[in-house]
Amino acid sequence: QKEVEQNSGPLSVPEGAIASLNCTYSDRVSQSFFWYRQYSGKSPELIMSIYSNGDKEDGRFTAQLNKASQYVSLLIRDSQPSDSATYLCAVKSRSGNTGKLIFGQGTTLQVKP
Amino acid sequence: GAGVSQSPSNKVTEKGKDVELRCDPISGHTALYWYRQRLGQGLEFLIYFQGNSAPDKSGLPSDRFSAERTGESVSTLTIQRTQQEDSAVYLCASSLASLENEQFFGPGTRLTVL
Numbered sequence: 001q002k003e004v005e006q007n008s009g010p011l012s013v014p015e016g017a018i019a020s021l022n023c024t025y026s027d028r029v030s031q032s033f034f035w036y037r038q039y040s041g042k043s044p045e046l047i048m049s050i051y052s053n054g055d056k057e058d059g060r061f062t063a064q065l066n067k068a069s070q071y072v073s074l075l076i077r078d079s080q081p082s083d084s085a086t087y088l089c090a091v092k093s094r095s096g097n098t099g100k101l102i103f104g105q106g107t108t109l110q111v112k113p
Numbered sequence: 114g115a116g117v118s119q120s121p122s123n124k125v126t127e128k129g130k131d132v133e134l135r136c137d138p139i140s141g142h143t144a145l146y147w148y149r150q151r152l153g154q155g156l157e158f159l160i161y162f163q164g165n166s167a168p169d170k171s172g173l174p175s176d177r178f179s180a181e182r183t184g185e186s187v188s189t190l191t192i193q194r195t196q197q198e199d200s201a202v203y204l205c206a207s208s209l210a211s212l213e214n215e216q217f218f219g220p221g222t223r224l225t226v227l
Contacts, residue, residue: 034215043219044156098161098171099161100169101158101216103157105154
């Protein structure tokens with residue numbers, strides 16, 4: 001089992017729709033969760049972080065965390081063609097006192113005009 | 114303020130040569146990380162520096178890979194006797210501290226080993 005799993009996609013949604021991106025993780029002691037957006041040929045850009053169970057909203061983005069189910073998701077409301085990118089889920093574990101992030105393989109999102 | 118910077122942006126080298134990649138973290142960031150991203154793949158952790166603590170080298174794939182950081186400033190990642198499988202984008206990130214804070218990435222160095 002991979003430590004962080006994402007559906008590779010592509011996930012295709014029409015412009016204006018809600019895009020829902022999902023991620024599961026295996027390490028129960030994981031404490032910090034991040035979503036990065038990566039455009040083709042570019043480096044990852046941090047868009048959301050979440051540390052507590054529940055929802056966290058920032059503009060059109062909402063991150064949802066359920067530690068009991070070891071599940072984190074990202075909702076993008078009113079999707080725009082400029083949201084088309086690969087979305088990376090990343091998890092930081094407290095075990096070993098290390099700061100490293102474990103990344104999923106990413107989900108490719110296509111927003112069609 | 115300035116973000117994380119990396120140099121060179123692109124590096125083409127011949128198999129067997131040594132290469133050195135440089136990372137300048139965001140000013141004031143005490144933690145620095147190196148990751149590798151092969152084409153079409155996710156990011157693989159390589160090494161992590163936090164202040165004057167011993168680095169976490171658990172992600173380095175072989176003894177051909179090494180990294181240094183002086184204090185809380187520049188870091189260099191060195192790959193000796195490069196192999197074709199080393200071809201990837203090498204990404205550097207920094208954060209204020211390691212345990213809770215968000216990591217911000219530089220633009221990366223694309224390494225191609227011929």
